[in-house]
Every structure is written in structure tokens, then in C-alpha cells.
Amino acid sequence: MRTSTVKKKRSSPPAKAGKVSGKLQTLLRKYGFTDAPEKPFPKTVKPMLATLVDQPPGGEGWLYEVKWDGYRAVALCKNGDVNLISRNNKSFNDKFYPVHQALLQLNKNAVIDGEICVLNEKGIAHFGALQNWRSEADGELIYYIFDLLWYDGKDLTGLPLTSRRGLLEALIPGTDIIRYSESFNTSATDLLAATKKMGMEGIMAKKADSFYIQDRSRDWLKIKSNKRHEVVIGGFTNNEGSPKAFSSLLVGVYENGKLRYTGKIGTGFNTRQQQELMQRFQPLKIKKCPFIETPDVNQPSRFRPNPPVATATWLKPELVCEVSYAEITGDGVMRHPSFEGMRTDKPAKAVTAEESAELVDILPQKEKTKTVRLTKPVGTRSRKSLLNPTEATQVKQVSQHQLKFSNLGKKFWPKEGYTKRDMLNYYYQMAPYILPYLQHRPQSLNRFPNGIEGKSFYQKDVTAVAPEWVKQFPYRTSEGEDKNFLVVEDEASLLWMANLGAIEMNPWNSTIHNPDNPDWCLIDLDPDKGNTFAQVIQTAQVVHEVLEGLGIKSYPKTSGSTGIHIYIPLNAKYSYDQCQLFGKLVATKAQEQLPTFTSIERMTRNRKGKIYIDYLQNRPKATLAAPYSLRPKPGATVSMPLYWEEVRKGLKMTDFTIENALARVKSEGDLFKPVLGRGINLERLLKKF
Template sequence: MAAKTTKKNEPQKKLQTEIGKEAVAHDKTSQSEISLLLKKAKKATWPADISPMLATLVDEPFSDPDWVYEVKWDGYRTIAYIDNGKVDLRSRNNKIFTDKYYSITEIFKSWNIKAVIDGEITVINKNGVSDFASLQNWRSETDGELIFYAFDLLWYDGKDLTQLPLLERHAILNHIFSQNNDDRIRISTIFNTDGIEFFEAAQKLGLEGIMAKKANGTYDIGARSKDWLKIKTDKRQEVVIGGFTNNEGSSKIFSSLLLGVYQGKEFHYVGKVGTGFSSKKQKEMMEEFKPLITKKNPFNTEPDINKPSRFRPNPPKATATWLKPELVCEVSYAEITDDGVFRHPSFKGMRSDKKAKEVHLEVEKNTENIIADTGNTQSEEKKDHIVKASENKSVKTLLNPTEKTQVKKVKGHELKFTNLDKIFWPDEKLRKRDLINYYFQVAPYILPYLKDRPQSMNRFPNGIHGKSFYFKDVTGKAPDWVKTFLYHSETDDRDRHYLVGDDEATLLYMANLGCIEMNPWSSTIQKPDHPSFCIIDLDPDKNSFDQVIEAAQVTKQILDDLGIPSYCKTSGSTGLHIYIPLGNKYTYEQSKEFARVIVTLVHNELSEFTSIERAIKDRKGKMYLDFLQNRPHATIAAAYSVRPKPGVTVSMPLHWDEVKKGLKMSDFTILNAVERLESEGDIFKPVLGKGIDLVNVIKKFSEGF
């Protein structure tokens, strides 16, 4: 049988390209060194029925010099028993694979060795990625390229190797493989590299996940070890099929599968899945279902299969057919709800290699705790070398740190970034490229607040201490691909084409013009005279920031008493901004007058240091409670916008419990904003929501709250 070659699609080769060939832990060990390693191992008789060592699922990747990394293969775990021409392939629960995957068996038969190898059988698709669905449907070599990835050696030539360190076992395995000339049997490459970068490269290539393994760890037969950790690029879970449903009026063989997992002896319902299988697959599955049909509900409680949801308040009427819980499948999902049900599951394939009774809900463990458990003798100095993904070690940037002019393609548009070395913040020595890289990183977070909104661009081409100017009318000055909005101003009887916030390319185009801050309208081009939110701007003069905080707290209390939700962010300059969602239901005039009422109530409580006088001279150094930001087309820095101020500050949304004494404007800059966003997410999102009912608010106010 001729050897096949598919190395052009080898995912490990692609990873080497992504992270550098020097990351591969090459095991070029001489025969004499191999002999010394084997002498360390204990003599042992030929093993049988080995239960493989299992990995612990953790929640995020990490980097640690004592750990190495491998690809997590999306296939069937397989132990290969090779005895000088006799070959036995078995699954993790001892199911025989020898005849089913005959092409792998035939190759191993040609190996004149006595060894037990732990690995994974996969099918590699045309993109070089292991494809579980193709493996499940594999019947012959015309169904796809069957590959065996070997990642451990448990027994060899009369010696038990399980108590040797991983890298020594791998060295012996590499030595054995040096005589292999068939590319369908491959070594699972060990990468001695940065684990976070390795995970990101695996994500980019569409791999299922990565394995992190303790370099000096032993092999614990049958154990779920903390020396092997798996980190998945998407959420997957093995589940047991406890029945199926048929929707009223549907022509499908079945509408969804009813899924469960075992908790002890009890079979618990975890949801239903109705996507991911073709008509052909449904027919095959129904043949497996028929002998398992039963009248008895197998779950510990009867599932509510017609339960309405927020998105489906009137679901189609369904009937259930129960099955004995013996068949195992795998699903992907977005998350697990508080009541233990999968959200947005999708069927990935049947798992003939797993026993139903062994299927339990696999919950991600905290990476930091697991690493601490495996290294409980490590020093504090050693712990400092462990880097987790949440520490945001390797945030991607758009522009390189050296070239003054760079051309990048963004969202299909070619952008030329110029004068990148120009200093924008002299004290911090931050340049124009730092500003552009920041907006590239926060684009997913800031764009919802710019999308479909005309922009009042304020350009600072020479940084925060240079002259600035507004650039509102882009008629004949913007690229053809930029979205614009024609608006006629009654004030000066002029037509202007405003640039409209649209996508990442538009955002970076503005940043390249020197727009340090992003100043969108409060309304969108769909309803230009109806703002999305009402804004109260707490603008201090000779006040302390603690007084600004006090004013914000009083404002929130008044709004709470009226049943009005509110959301606070730093201005990035000197004050705080409080937003109230309106949902584009009211005019600017209505928004302004509503804000006037609120700030008047605040001023009545804090008149000793606040003012609602428009003229600066009339405020007498007091904090201005600005409600006029709600006039048509007045603008204010968007959430996550940088401000043209010393300190490179950012307008940052806050949890209300953060609005307290000790808060400083300098707490949030372009140097830490991305890390905060990755930790907290976009907590400002509700300001773009449905909006309050002003009629009810006015009624409540007239009744004295």
C-alpha cells in the first residue's frame, strides 16, 4: 500500500509557520542516549486493556516554561498495540477499531517492533484541519485521508515507560518514528513556545483547541490528570441522546434531539439540538434510534419541550419520543444557562467511542488554580513566570513600530497611514501610530456608538499641543467608499455632507486624519432628530473630583427614585457623563427639557457647589450641570474614545459601584483600556437599548415620585 503525502496541509506545519520553527521541541536523540533512557524504565510484561490518561479542561491558555504545547486533535482517541506484525487498535473505552480503520492497521503491521502507542485517529480535510464529521462517516479511503497522530509511548521493548518524564517518552517515540515512511502515521509535534500565542495560532487555523502538558510529567493510566490540560477554541460537550421531537406540520424525520448527561446515577436534561445534521444523517440516526424507543422518560424530570423563550414566545408544538439513553453524540454550544441548559447548541457527530454512563458535564476549571495544584512546590519566583491569557500579554496591533508610512487593507479598503512617528503626547512619548493601534484594538467595542451616526470630526494633526480644527463637511474630500449623510442646517442655511460612522475602515480613516477623539451625534441617520439617549454632563470648574462623584451619586439616586436606568462614564477630561437610554423615541427638545428637570433637582440638593447657569461668568467657579448637550447635533466624546489631554486618558464606562471617592480620571488610558474591556466587556451597551417611557416618568414625577 503506497504511502500518501499531504504535508502541504499538515496543520502542524502551518503552526510552525505561524509561530516560528524554533518553537518546535526537536527530539534528535542518539541511539546511545535512547539506550540510557530505556535503562531507567522498569521491566514489565506486555500490557492489555490500557485506559488512557485523560486531560483536565481549563478556561484559558497560559504560558509557563515548565509546560509544552500540542494540537488538540478532533478525532477518536486510540491505543495502538503493535506486536511484530500483530496489531490491535482500541478506543479509550476498549472498543475495537482494528478492522474499522484498516488502513492504519495495515501500516502498523509493517512495523517490526513491540510497542504500545497512545494517539488519535482523525480525518484531515482539504484545509489541513481534523474533521470529526468526516471521521464519523469514514468507511473507506475514498471518504477522506485517515491519519493517526501519535503523542505518547507507554510501553516499548519490554519496558514500562509511563513513569519516565514526558519529553523522554517523546524522545523514544521520535526515535521509533525515524524509520516510518508513511505519512498517514504522524508524530503529534511538541511545541516549546508561548502557550497564549500557540492558542491564538490554533484559533486562526480553525483547530479544535490545544493541549498543555507538563514537560516532566509522568503518564497516569486511567486518570484525569492535571499534568495534561486541554483548552478549546470553542465550547464542545459529549452528551447522551434521551429522545427526539417532531414539530407539528414538519416533514423532517425528527426536529430535535433531547440531550442529557449523568450526575451520579441520575440522567439530567441539558437541552435540545435541532441544527447540524443533514437529511441523510437523520435517516442514518433514525435507524440507530428505532431499537431504543421506549415509553419511559429516561430523564430524572420530564423536559418542557414546548417552553417559550424570549426569541420564540410561541414555539411550534412538538411531541417527544423517548429513547433508552445509550447513544452518545457531541455538540458545540455558546454557553450553559443558569438552569444547566445549552444555549445555541449544534450537532457535531455521534461518538461511538464513548460509553453513555461515563458522560458527565465537563466544566472548565480555573487555569490558575490548576497550575498552582500541579506546581505546589514551586517558588513565588517561579509563579511569576506563569502568564495567563487574561493578562492580555499579546494584544494584536495593526501597525508595525518602525515604518513612518504604512499601507493596510481594512474591510476591503486600502488605507494609507502617514506620519506615524509624529509625537501626539509629548510627556508620555506616544505617537500617532499608538492612537491608530488603539482604535484598531477597541473597534469592536466603540463601533456600536459610532455606527450610522454623523461625526463632528475634530482634527489634531500635530498632537494635543498643536492647533486643532473641526472637519464637519467632507463634501468632495472623503474617499468614495466612505458613507456620508447630507444634512441641511437651518442655523446657517447650509448643506453639509457629514462623514457617517460605519465600520473599522471608517474609524481608522478618522484616526489617520488626527481625530484623537470620536464625536458622534446622539442620533442616527435613520432618525436624525431623535437622539438615542439623554446626556447629563457634570462639568467641574474649581471643584474637586470628589464633588463630581457626589453629584453623580445624587443624580443616580434621583433617577433611581423615578425608576429610570442610568449609565455613567468618565469624560476622559475632568468630569463624568451620565446617559439615559431613549431609544430614538423623543426629539432633541424633549430630551433637553427632560435633562433640565433632572439637573434642576440635583442642583436643589447641591447648590453650594453646582450651577445650571449657561454663561460661565454666572457660574462663579461652580460645577456646571450641563443639560444643553441634548441640543440637536451637539456632540460629546463617545464611550472608549481617547481624549486630547495629557495622560492619554480614555472616556471609560463605569459600574456604578466604581463611582466613589478614590476614582481618578487617570485610571483609564490607552495603555490599560483594552485590558479592561477584555475583562469587563461592553458594560455601556444598555444605553443603545429600548429606552425609557417619558410619559410614565412625567406621571410619576407629577405624583411626587
């Protein structure tokens, strides 16, 4: 499956409201859709903003929702195109490509308001996780939708909120990524208490009859469980003798166009985040303090009467981050602030002090009802993309190792357009299935650094290039040199190898734990140029019949090239000599039944254009493309395990490619699993020949 490249597919416009089912037509009338005025599709939308208050409202006429801790995003969808924008009109199309793709697949003419979040396993959104999100491997990305502003030529902003939400739920189907943000029939006090207990950001209170206005409004209120705010970074400090990139961030907010200092943030970021921030700070360094008053970065406190000596570096006030804190002191400085993440959806000049209004000035007293469940667990996450579709170089943490992936846009299959990124994403997704056939096995690398049409070369020795955490297995050359094979132990070493341009995986038949005892015996059907694939299929069927006649279960797979591979499990109980003898006996019996177009002759010139029934692959250090391995062939084919019933007329190599291999394995499971199972009684079988 082509996992990393987002394609915009132009599709036919959605059906008009008049062509919908009777049930939906009733809902459209109920919620006032038919009476809504017609209006052209908007080019952009400024989202309706809520007013921060210090306590939850009560009384009748309010809808309560979870305040999702993420990025506000409006989806402008029309005629198969989607523009996903932030609240300051920046595009999220590439940054949050799974949401963009999910909206494309909806194929709706609509303007939808919502919040993009990353959820943990309990369904709770955390802004820090979203801020660090680069690809689907970094967390479960969800687009919570809560309002519908325009649909199929109709302006819905003048309808009451309950009508807009009713239409949203009826007209916009949910997906794995797109979720409807529920409203809760409970008291605001109880809902806020529940969000605080669960570590969520807070709640939203919206008047049920409110219209949608593109401005801040008191018809929508936000109440935070914990105090959080956006701040502008105006500098950083370095403590004397500290090994850290920086010790704290100096931050503030704008008042009347000038930056007022609100404190320094010394916690909440890890080493990697500090290093990334320092890279962003470099071009912003200035000599003059950007704050109205220069903060005293060495001021002692009750808790630190003798703080370490710090020096300040000033920055152009252009970067915005989010901070959580206990409270604001009388002089406007935050107590116990902690860094939550960078924000790119809001310009620095728009960051002002956001003081909560006294609720008594706005609403009557609250009333109390019971609490309800707030979140939906994300469930078991399926593997999606490791690498996002835009950045040419990306660094990822895999199996506790940091890997740098480069040249990701390079076309490895030029005709089909598949890139190095597509290949790496494939191996990341296929890792749970292919790793059992690679683990603890030395590898022979077949490297294609410039794709299948570029120069390639084989590499066995990785002594000089492999990082220290990659396992190696020693060997000695005929010249007496000591060298090392690469040994795949986990998905990090698998992806490190693939990143070298090793398109196909070529493991030994034995592991480093039993190097002289293969785990399987294999028969490789290798056709010559004059053979047809129908003849290869016929030969495989005969080999199958020979093995069945001996009471042996065998397991076929496509080679991904021109042949078929047949595996017989041995469970590392026999030597390579025993394995090869058995393979020769099976190959001989099959060749005797098909003498006109098969051969067991090793030398090509002696085969005379016949299919080679190769049993000599059963020898030490020999390698063959692993199950589920990609092949450096046109079409980006895959060496795919098969049911024997599939080895019949009509089977083609191109049936299994990078596009569909993962879907097949998810559907059928690992058909090759028995190859690593109990194994046959080879000694008893050899007596039958």
C-alpha cells in the same frame, strides 16, 4: 494598552537548575541535563538541516513531526534579551515582533530551535500567509519549538534528541504564541498521508538518538506531501495586450555557481502581490539574461500551441521565492508551478536543486501503524495589533477597503511616548465595543495631526477629503452652502477618521435614520477650575439618587477629562425637546441639593466657579466623547463606562488609559450596552415632575 511598540525589558536572569523544584530536578537528571558540559552562551547558531527523501522511513528509533510551512528561526535568549534569527542569520526581531515579545516574557537563558508559522482557523500553516504577514491582524502567528540546544550554561547538543525534547517540554513553558511541536507515535506513512489530506507541507523524521549538528544530516529527514522548492527569480514576462503588471516569473536554481532555468510561474499571485513585486524588480533590471541558457518564453506546448506573444525583462538574480509544482520533467523544468510566496531567509546563491534521495539507500522498509490528529485549532482570535511597530507607512485591507496609514511613528502623546500607531491600534482593538455608539451617527472631527501638543482644529465637512466609500450626511450652513458630515458605518470608516488625527470620537446623540430622536438623554458634569473631582463625584451620586427615586436606571462614564457623563436610554422614541426638558428637570433637582458648588446656568460668568450640570447637550447636532473614546489629554485617558459602585471617593481620570482600557473591557464587558436598549417611558415620567 500600548499595543504596537515592542519594549525590551531587562529582567533578572532565570533561576539556576539547582534551585528548581524536586519534580523538575528529577526530570533534569532523567534527561541528562546535570551531566551536560558547560559552555558559554553562543553568539549565533547554524541550525541543523534535514535531508529531503522521496518516501517516509519506517522501523524503530524514529520520531515523527509535522513539517511546519514557515520560516526556520533560532531564539537566542539571555538575561532578558532575545535575538530571533533566521537560518542565514538575519534578525526576525522586528519582522515577527509578537514572537520576539513572547520570548522576552519567558525570561529564560536558552537557545531554542523552531519554526515561525501563520495558522488558519484549523491550525494548518500556510507559507503564503506568513510571507504576507505584517501585523497580528494578518493572521495567527505561532512559534513552533522543537529543539533545545543550550540552557542556563549547559550545552545540550551532545544529548540525544529525546533528551533535548524532554528538557524543552519541561523547561520552556508554552504560551498563546509559543507552542511545543509534538512528535507522533504512528507510522510515517500514515502521518504523511494525513498531512497530504489536510493540505500540509509534509513531515519530519528524526532519529531519536541523534545529536544536534550545525549542518545538513541524514539523521533528520524531510518528506513533502506536495513538491515544493525555493527558486531564484531571474526575470519576468509580459504578454502582449495583458493588463497585468507581469504575466509570469522566470526562475531557476544554481548549479556549480551558475543559474539554471527551471520554468516560468504564471499563477499563485494576486494583483496586489504583483504590484509589490514590480516595485522590488525596478532596481534589479538588467539587459543580459542571467540564466546559463536563454529560455524561450514563447515556446508552444501541448496545452497552448499558440501562446500569446511575450517579452522578457531580465533581473539580477537576487530574489528568492517558493514554488509548488507537480513534477520536474526530464529537461529539468517544473510542471504546473504555482507561486507560494517570497523568501527572505535564504540567499539566492544558496538555492540549488534539492533532489530527493532514494530512501532505500538510507533506511530499512517502513512499517504501518494508525494515524493521529496533527493540529490544534487556533480558536477565536482576539484582536491584537493592526499595524506593526516598525514601518512608518502601512497599507491595510479593512472591511474590504484599502487604507493607507501614514506618519505612524509620530508622538501623539509626547510625554508618555504614545504614537499615532498606538492610537490606531487601540481603535482597531476597541472597534467591536465602540462601534455601536458610533454607527450611523454623524461625527464632528476634532483633529490633532501633530498630537496633543500641536495645533488642533474642528472639522465637520468632509466632502472634499473623504473617499467615495465613506458614508456622508448632508447639512446646510447658515450661508446656504451644502456640506456633509462624516458617518461612521464600520471599522474602516472609524480608522479612516482616526488616521486624520481625530484622537477622540464625537458622535451625535441620534442616528441618520432618526436624526430628530436621540437614543439617549445625557447629563454632563462639567467642573470649573476651582472645583475638585471629589465634588464632581458627589454631584454624580446625587444625580444617580434623583434618577433612582424616579425608578430610572442610568449609566455613568468618565469623560476622560475632568468630568463625568451620565446616560439614560431613550431608544429614539422622543424628540430632542422632550429629551432636553427631562434633562433640565433632573439637573434642577440635583442642583437644588448641592447649591453651594453646582449650577445649571449656561453662561460661564453666571456660574461663579461652580460645577455645571449640563443638560443642554441634549440638542440636535450636539456631540460628546463616545464611550471608550480616547481623549487628547495628558496620560492618553479614555472615556470609560463605570459601575455606579465605582463612582466614589478615589476615582481618578487617569484610572483608565490607552494602556489598560482594552483589558478592562475584556474583563467587564460593555457596561454601556443597556444605553442602546429598550429605553424609559419619558412621557409617563414627565408627569411626575
